[in-house]
Amino acid sequence: MQEKIIRDKILEYMTLENVFKIVNDNIFPLLNEEEKDFCHELQEFCIELHPKIDKNKDVYVLFPELGKRGYIQRINLWRDFKPYGMKAEVLLATHLSCLDSQLELARLASGILCGNPTFQHGETEEIFKVQNELMEGKKIGCIGITERDRGSDAVNILSTCRKSEDKSHVIYNAEKIFTTNGPKADYFATYAVYNTANPRGTMVQAMVSRDFKGELITNRLKIPYVPRVHIAHTIMNEVEIPIEYILGDNGKGYTNLFDGLVPERLGIMGSGLGICWATLAYAIIYSNLREQFGRKIIDFQGVGFSLADLLARTSAATTLAFQAASEYDKNILFAEHPSKEAEKWIAGISSQGKYLVSNLSADLTYTVQQQMGGISVTDNTDVQELSSTSYIEEVIGGARNIQLLIIQNALRRIGKIL
Numbered sequence: 001m002q003e004k005i006i007r008d009k010i011l012e013y014m015t016l017e018n019v020f021k022i023v024n025d026n027i028f029p030l031l032n033e034e035e036k037d038f039c040h041e042l043q044e045f046c047i048e049l050h051p052k053i054d055k056n057k058d059v060y061v062l063f064p065e066l067g068k069r070g071y072i073q074r075i076n077l078w079r080d081f082k083p084y085g086m087k088a089e090v091l092l093a094t095h096l097s098c099l100d101s102q103l104e105l106a107r108l109a110s111g112i113l114c115g116n117p118t119f120q121h122g123e124t125e126e127i128f129k130v131q132n133e134l135m136e137g138k139k140i141g142c143i144g145i146t147e148r149d150r151g152s153d154a155v156n157i158l159s160t161c162r163k164s165e166d167k168s169h170v171i172y173n174a175e176k177i178f179t180t181n182g183p184k185a186d187y188f189a190t191y192a193v194y195n196t197a198n199p200r201g202t203m204v205q206a207m208v209s210r211d212f213k214g215e216l217i218t219n220r221l222k223i224p225y226v227p228r229v230h231i232a233h234t235i236m237n238e239v240e241i242p243i244e245y246i247l248g249d250n251g252k253g254y255t256n257l258f259d260g261l262v263p264e265r266l267g268i269m270g271s272g273l274g275i276c277w278a279t280l281a282y283a284i285i286y287s288n289l290r291e292q293f294g295r296k297i298i299d300f301q302g303v304g305f306s307l308a309d310l311l312a313r314t315s316a317a318t319t320l321a322f323q324a325a326s327e328y329d330k331n332i333l334f335a336e337h338p339s340k341e342a343e344k345w346i347a348g349i350s351s352q353g354k355y356l357v358s359n360l361s362a363d364l365t366y367t368v369q370q371q372m373g374g375i376s377v378t379d380n381t382d383v384q385e386l387s388s389t390s391y392i393e394e395v396i397g398g399a400r401n402i403q404l405l406i407i408q409n410a411l412r413r414i415g416k417i418l
Contacts, residue, residue, distance in 0.1 A: 085334065087329055097274020097386075105392065110134060118207070121205070172208065180230075182231060187209055206253075219233045265353070275364075310364050317360055
């Protein structure tokens with residue numbers, strides 16, 4: 001805190017512990033006993049780590065702390081860390097956003113976008129070694145999908161690859177943008193095609209190491225909203241990827257890409273909900289203590305009614321996220337025979353939910369800053385950082401309009417069956 005202007009009598013209550021008290025009061029009725037215990041475990045970890053975080057340092061110094069507790073991801077079982085599954089992942093993301101929203105942004109990119117494919121599609125010892133290094137927080141991962149001229153169009157990518165003459169390597173020539181963690185990353189889960197005229201049938205998903213032969217360049221993009229997270233323009237020239245690091249070959253990469261989008265969207269819902277709950281909790285605490293015109297500001301309808309509206313919307317979004325995650329666990333992740341009907345529903349609801357939560361977090365953080373006033377744009381509270389991270393999660397994590405396009409396409413399909 002460079003210059004403190006918030007009153008001590010208010011600041012002493014603006015704690016992460018009190019944020020979690022408000023969160024628990026609202027979400028615990030939706031959880032079973034194992035999930036409540038997991039929340040208590042997460043909260044104890046967050047409260048202990050919070051005072052040790054140096055906001056002048058990049059978030060990556062904290063990755064080993066997450067790795068010690070199995071907190072790099074919780075969708076998949078790694079070692080003996082339980083609970084796991086999509087709902088556990090949503091709870092993890094929510095809590096880590098409350099702790100440090102920039103750390104959560106980077107963790108999700110490393111643990112889910114890059115790490116999840118190693119569980120879902122990894123079959124070699126080399127990939128399992130990558131997995132362990134990522135999950136331990138000793139190595140950093142990112143994903144490479146978006147290109148200069150292929151933002152929302154994840155299918156028709158322009159990055160190309162070819163097999164070496166002896167078929168032992170796949171050689172990548174790729175250019176990716178908005179690769180979160182890129183400048184710091186050791187591993188890149190990324191995509192290219194053998195034939196740009198047939199991307200679906202020739203797409204490859206590979207785990208690329210910075211140590212592979214060839215030229216791998218990561219130039220950091222200047223994105224002032226999240227100064228502690230490095231986001232890159234990544235270029236691969238003649239990078240030779242051993243066949244053991246190929247996660248999906250000859251069109252399987254296309255299937256893997258879209259399989260990964262659903263857990264990614266549900267995970268981002270968890271991150272966004274953490275931003276919503278933390279911001280809302282700080283606003284509730286502040287407005288119950290801050291006085292203006294001789295009254296607590298929450299007594300004014302312009303503040304109190306607005307916060308009540310945001311609480312209702314956040315509670316509804318949380319219920320949706322928990323339900324979608326539970327259905328994913330029951331009918332896909334843990335199902336002996338995954339349900340095609342459930343897969344279709346969850347694919348749609350993950351886009352709807354991501355749109356709603358991203359939209360809500362942007363609106364909520366903006367509205368709260370109007371209610372709290374100038375104090376909320378200083379470093380005296382975490383509200384401005386939460387707001388800035390929300391903006392990046394929505395734009396880079398999958399812009400609002402692409403989610404609406406996906407939803408619109410679903411409406412068109414419904415029209416065909418009438």
